[in-house]
Amino acid sequence: MSARPSRQRGVALLTALLVVALATVAAVAMVSRQQVDIRRTENLLDADQIRFYLYGIEGWAGKILEKDRQDNNVDDLGEAWATHLPPIPVENGQLTGYIADAQGLFNLNNLVNGDTVSAVDLQRFRRLLAGLNLQPSLADAVVDWIDSDVNPTVPDGAEDDYYLGLTPAYRAANRPMADASELMAVKGFDAATYRALAPYVVALPKRTDINLNTAPAQVIMTLADGITLDAAKQFVANRPTKGYASVDAALQAPLFGGRNIQRIGLSVASSYFVIMSDIRFGRLEQRFRSLLVRADNGATTVIARSQLYL
16 A cells, blocks of 8 residues: 555656756746847847948948049049048947949940940940950840840840740840849859959949049950050059049050040049948948949939848
């Protein structure tokens, strides 16, 4: 008879231990969930603070560019806007940024003017591709991606009949590019091709001129046949400290002597600028790219903003 109470006490003890174990697991789960919720809330608050700092950097860039336009009508790399913002410590973080001239790059949307292919810009783009050891024929597919018709350029273009045969299938945009990264969807482009081209191209919402005061050597090479990278680098190195005052003055440089340079699409002033911002706050660090347009009176507007992966 004594064994039964002993067994009952054993069962009660095991039951009690099970209840304690379950309560412990539940408590740990609750604490862990609470910690996750707290961390998530902290990250959201940090992200909000980062966004406010981003607006501050964009405002700083806008004021500098506005004052620059009030001072002169020429844009060059010796001006205040072209100076990188040094790392600035803020409470619980750090921020830095810089302004780059978007019109120092080749605007992909220049390739098509309305419903017409721009012969000058197409030739320049082909030179850019060749100068980067890429196939100049890639330009045909880019034109077809942007133009409004559905007729592929022979022999290397591509329209819906090509893209609908892919997996997954999609259609040609048949409109100006919203971002240069759209090249990754264009026939003939892969990650390596895009990485090689990306530093020298941009997709802006309207036709723009190439600023001869800010264009890198790879873009200067596109202006005429036979311009080598070394010669273009020499031109960039010899640009006046305050930049060329006019396109005519720039085209007097020795590099362009005896070359049939098309003046169309060239300038020494810019309206579109890119603001790059790196912001760290709390546990978060984020990078942003903002596109800003400046009106003739100097007023600036941010027209696009994207977060980049670090």
